Amino acid sequence: MTSATRRPASPDATARETTGTGHAACHHGEILQGVFLDERRRPRHGLVTLPMTARGSTARFTCRPDSPPDEVTVTPGGRAKARAAAVLALRECAERLGEEPCGGELTLTGDLPVGLGMGSSTSDVIATVRAVADSRGLLLPPETIARLAVRAEGASDPLMHGCRPLLFAQREGRVLETLGSALPPAVVVGCALGGGEPVDTLSLPVLVAHDDLAAYEHLRRMLRRAVTDADTALLGRVGTASARLRQRVLRHREFPALTAIADSVGAAGVQIAHSGNVAGILFDPRVPGLPRRLRRCARALDREGIPSTRTFTTFATPATEEYPRGRTHLGSHRPTGPDTPRRRTRLPAV
Incomplete structure (x- = not known):
């Protein structure tokens, strides 16, 4: 186990109650998700996410040393996964510090919609673990955060590792392969399929045919080459192929129209959330007439x-993450109810 880093003590480090903060970004679904071979040639479920750093969750945790272990209150209510993560993180930190675990108060803020496949629950969980560790004067390594995240929610996105393209075993919380330092440059026109309805990630069936392993290993090699060569066109081909395979589970009625629009405007391809309804059309930023193509894409959608x-x-762009954009639908930010509400999610500016 990688050891945590102890932060330098502050003047009030001996205070009865200590408060820490943590933040985690989100993603925009996946470029690739399927089954792959690990280092011992064993098949493992894995994914490569599309980072989206402008959105995320922020956690503030106040440690109450005299409170009973595992007594954690959460605001807003209903964030069961974040609460579980706080309890696990408190135990982890107490063990590292040689202290007894205690409880505390967790407050979450953010602007992520639930159930669209953007890693909202993982963002909550990672921000929570970081905030708890910060309140105890610790910096936990990504591998430890990943382990706690999987225990808290059953599966986790690789958001604790930053924006590097990683093939990540989401139900084990470990990196199968580091593909490179960054994805190829791309402009992504985001959209919402399925009317923006939320999807319960863990309830989706796992459909993997015998021949899928060869197909996904082929896509893995293609993506590895796309990252190495900064090849946006190849990135788009991988995203489209992976999304098409996933339609056996998700069955988006709009998927044929989405790929047809991508072809008609000269996009590199498409990508989807493999456990949600967010999707994107990928463009090479170096293609001639890009602003016109983006406008045509928005009108076609x-x-x-x-x-x-x-x-x-x-x-990164000089002023903002956003590029000249199409229509943005304003709506609610993340609801304050359960992790995956059954009611319809209003379309946000994701």
């Missing part, structure tokens, strides 16, 4: 009744 959300990039 509108004609098909597919709400466009936010247009962003996989690379």
Whole structure:
């Protein structure tokens, strides 16, 4: 186990109650998700997410040393996974410090919609673990955060590792392969399929045919080459192929229209949330006439009744993450109810 880093003590480090903060970004669904071979040639479920750093969750945790162990209150209510993560993190920190675990108060804020496949629960969980550790004067390594996240929610996205393209075993919380330092440059026109209805990730069936392993290993090699060569066109091909395979489970009625729009405007391809309804059309930022293509894309999505959300990039721009964008649908931020509500989610500016 990688040891945690102890932060330098502050003047009030001996205070009866200590408060820490933590933040975690989200993602925009997956570029690739399927079954892959690990280092021992064993098949493992894994994914590669599409980072989206402009959105996320922030946690504030106040440690109450005299409170009973595991007594954690959460605001807003209903964040069961975040509460579980706080309890696990408190135990982890207490063990590292040689102290008895205690309870505390957790407050979560953020602007992520639930159930669209953007890693909202993982963002909550990671921010929570970081806040708890911060309140105890510790910096937990990503591998430890991943382990706690999987225990808290059953599966986890690799958000604790930052924006590097990683093939990540989501139900084990470990990296199968580091593909490189960054994804190829891309402009992503985001949209919401399925009317923006939430999807319960863990309730989705796991459909993997015998021949799928060879197909996904082929896509893995393609993505590895796309990252190495900064090849946006190849990135788009991988995203589209992975999304098409996932339609056996998700069955988005708009998927044929989405791929047809991508072809008609000269996009590199599409990507989807493999456990949600958020999707994106990928463009090479170096393609001629990009602003015109983006406008045509937004109009085509509108004609098909597919709400466009936010247009962003996989690379940093001087002023903002956003690129010249299409229609943005304003709506509610993340609801304050359970992790995956059964009611319809209003379309946000994701």
